[in-house]
Amino acid sequence: MTIRQKICLLAGASLIAFSTSALAETTVRVTIAEYSKGTGPYFEEAAKAFEAANPDTKIQIEVVPWDNLQQKLTTDISAGANADLSIIGTRWLLDYVKEGIVAPLDDHITPDFKARFIDTFLSPSVMNGKVYGLPIAASARAMYYNKDIFAKAGIDTPPATWADFKTDAEKIKKLGGETYGFGLQGKEIETDVYFYYGMWSNGGEIVKDGKSGLDSQAAIDTAKLYKSFIDEGLTQPGVTSYSREDVQNLFKQGKVATVITAPFLSNQIKTEAPNLKYGVAPIPAGPSGDKGTYGVTDSIVLFENSKNKEAAWKFLDFIFTKEQRTKFDKVEGFLPVNAEEAKDPYFADNADLKVFTSLLPNARFAPVIPGWEDIAQTTSNAIQKIYLGQGDPEATLKEAAAKVNETLK
Amino acid sequence: MQRATAPYVLILPSFILAAAIILWPLKEIISLSLHDVNRFGMIRDFIGLQHFRVLFADPDFIAATWRTLFWTASVVVGTLVISVPIALILNEDFYGRGIARILIMLPWAISLTMTAIVWRWALNGESGMLNSALRGLGLIDTNIQWLAEASTAFPMQIFIGILVSIPFTVTIFLGGLSSVPDDLYEAAATEGAGSWDQFRLITLPLLRPFINIAFVLNTIYVFNSFPIIWATTQGGPANSTDILVTYLYKTGFRVGKLGEAAAVSLIMFAILLVFTIIYVRLAMREAKS
Structure with missing residues (x-):
């Protein structure tokens, strides 16, 4: 054996030794929903920073498009091949808790840790008095309006009530051309919302006393109101072919004067339609002054079957520090x-975000009920039928409510 | 004795392979469809045919089944009717035939999902290419909202289905046409047969086995085809463009009723099994003759 060969052998042996020691490290797998093209890079960077501080732990990030998240989780969990941590919609959490899939985090949560959070956003993940997830993403909804179109139509302020909104939309219609007052979503995810x-x-309420609120007078009035917007040409034509992204795009193109959506639209406008x-305004109020916005959180959960709970918790602790959260948001x-x-000037002095945060006291979060997606699908189908004029609002909503009540049982 | 067992022993390895790939999952799905299953695939009580009963009581499922049959029949027949003349033309010797063949085959190289997403954009009511093209040509004054209603969305989906099935079908037919000997046509021409008679009496009968194969294979592909409908409408609005695969996906992965989803897939499997049996019988008849 020549010296050269010996060196090669030694090098090979040390490589093997090195790789086995690498295997001895703890690996924490994290399933991440892709909110935007920045999501993956952010988490990769956070993982690197964490690994630098904790050399014995390796973080493995798995990025999944949001639309495929449920499918991936269902298949992974049923095969027992799920990651240690995963992002899920907080509205699905009850199903996970009921089946004992996710672990409560209370043993790890110190009062100091809890104090980091704004309570409104942590509380949706609390069930039966235990914290089952941490709010990884939070948003609320408000009305974006196009100031130029409003000015052209002679409207000074965003509408305070739905009645005002309708008058405004009529004024915008009178401008002629293909500009519509109300950008109404009628397709795919959040059509119900x-x-x-x-x-x-x-x-109205989604669920009241364990029963669907779809057959309430409030729901019927709303269906008639939206339908009148459609019939009078105050929305873009063919609402059932416009998903949330499609309506946002119409808004960016100046084809609809308003859209109700989440704060992330501001970032998109900044780059795509500078x-x-x-402007951003609250969602118009009803005749008796009721108003509400949808508050949404997604949670990051720790799976009960994780073998690396300690290491996984450390990573959670890390990504919920002020620095990491600021970067991510x-x-x-x-x-x-x-x-x-929230005190960071970027958030505190941001005019758009101020509107969103001011709405939080009135925010409704998805109710803690089983089968949220089932109810969402029933509701969306009923509403699409009404938008298309294929069903009388009252009868269609009553039928949907009966179906939802079956799911709630 | 030796001679009798030998074939079975020889078949055994491939049988085990087929069993592992087909029979074992089938057994799992049957078991899912007969049990109460939670949304994470954990099997609970045995409930017999309850999932099937629920399905047959669901008007959306029944509508999706009929729509699937209509979808499959329209796309397959449409594809065959359009592909035969295309194959005949591409079989002629003309200047630029190579380019023409490439152009026809090119869509095959693009993933179905991507084609479907491009069509979703093209069919957008306000900013879609199709509407702006039609307006540019002066054919319409107001935008057509293609995907807003089933009455316009579903025909478009069938059209896209036909478009993406053509390359594969034309390829099969070109293979068939190249095996038709030229002297048959020469002989027919001397006997005074016109081009329509030549097509009817020579081309079509000789092309028949290829049409059969294209028919059955297309039926299986189209019946199971998910991307076109999912990318354009997700089966909406209000389930009005759902076919069985999109219904299955929603039931299983959105709503989380894995038991019912398993039952749907079994029903689909049964329907496809019938097609496959037809295919095998056709193939055997060809082999005999």
């Missing part, structure tokens, strides 16, 4: 969930 905005203003003059355009973070 777009309907709830009006329903909440009319004093010349668009827009700036990338995504979400609302701050961390009280210290």
Whole structure:
């Protein structure tokens, strides 16, 4: 054996030794929902920073498009191949808790840790008095309006009530051309929520006393109101072919004067339509002054079957520090969930975000009920039928409510 | 004895492979469809045919089944009817035939999902290419909201389905046409047969086995085809463009009723099994003759 060969052998042996020691490290797998193209890079960077501080732990980030998240989690969990941590919609959390899939975090949570959070955003993840998830993403909804179109139509302020809004939309229609007052979503994810905005203003609830609120007078009035917007040509034509992104795009193109959506639209406008003059206003109120916005959080959860709970918790602790949260929320355009973070001038002095945070006291979070997605689908289908004129609002909503009540049982 | 067992022993390895790939999952799905299953695939009580009963009581499922049959029939027949003349033209010897063949085959190289997403953009009511093209040509004054209603969305989806099935079908037909000997046509021409008679009496009968194969294979692909409908409408609005696969996906992965989803997939499997049996029988008949 030549010296050269010996060196090669030694090098090989040390490589093997090195790789086995690498295997001995703890690896924490994290499933991440992709909110934007910045999500993956942010988490990779956070993982690197964490690994630098904790050399014995490796973080493995798995980025999944939001639309495929449920499918991936379902298949992974049923095969027992799920990651240690995952982002999930807080509205799904009850199903996970009921089946004992996710672990409570209370043993790890110190009062100091808890104090980091704005309570409104932490409380949706608390079930049966235990914390089952931490709010990784938070948003609320408000009305974006196009200042130029409003000015052209002679409207000075954003509408305070739905009645004002309708008058405004009529004025915008009189401008002629293909500009519409109300950007109404009628397709895909959150079609139901777009309907709830009006329903909440009319004093309705998604679920009241364990029963669906879809057959309430508030819901019926809202359906008739939205339908009148459609029939009178105050929305873009063909609402059932416009998903949330599609309506946002119409708004960026100046084809609709308003859209109700989440704060991340501000970031998109900044890069895609920097010349668009827009304002953010609360969702219009109903006849008796009721108003509401949708508050949404996504939670990051720790799976019960994780073998690396300690290491996983350390990573959670790390990404919920003020520095990490600030970075993440700036990338995504979400609302701050961390009280210290909210004082950062970027958030505190941001005119758009101020409107969103001012709405939080009236925010409704998805109710803690099983089968949220099932109810969402039933509701969306009923509303699409009404928008298309294929069903009488009252009868269609009553039928949907009966179906939802079956799910709630 | 030796001679009798030998074939079975020889078949055994491939049988085990097929069993592992087909029979084992089938057994799992049957078991899912007969049990109460939670949304994470954990099996609870045995409930017999309850999932099937729920399905057959659901008007959306029944509508999706009929729509699937209509969808499959329209796309397959449409594809065959359009592909035969295309194959005949591409079989002629003309200047630029190579380029023409490439152009017809090119869509095959693009993933179905991407084609479908491009169409979703093209069909957008306000900023879609199709509406702006039609307006540019002066054919319409107001935008058509293609995907807003099933009455316009579903025909468009069938059209896209036909478009993406053509390359594969034309390829099969070109293979078939190249095996038709030229002297048959020469002989027919001397006997005074016109081009329509030549097509009817020579081309079509000789192309028949290829049409059969294209028919059955397309049926299986189209029946199971998910991307076109999912990317354009997700089966909406109000389930009005759902076919069985999109219904299955929603039931299983959105709503989390894995038991019912398993039952849907079994029903789909049964329908496809019938097609496959037809295919095998056709293939065997060809082999005999």
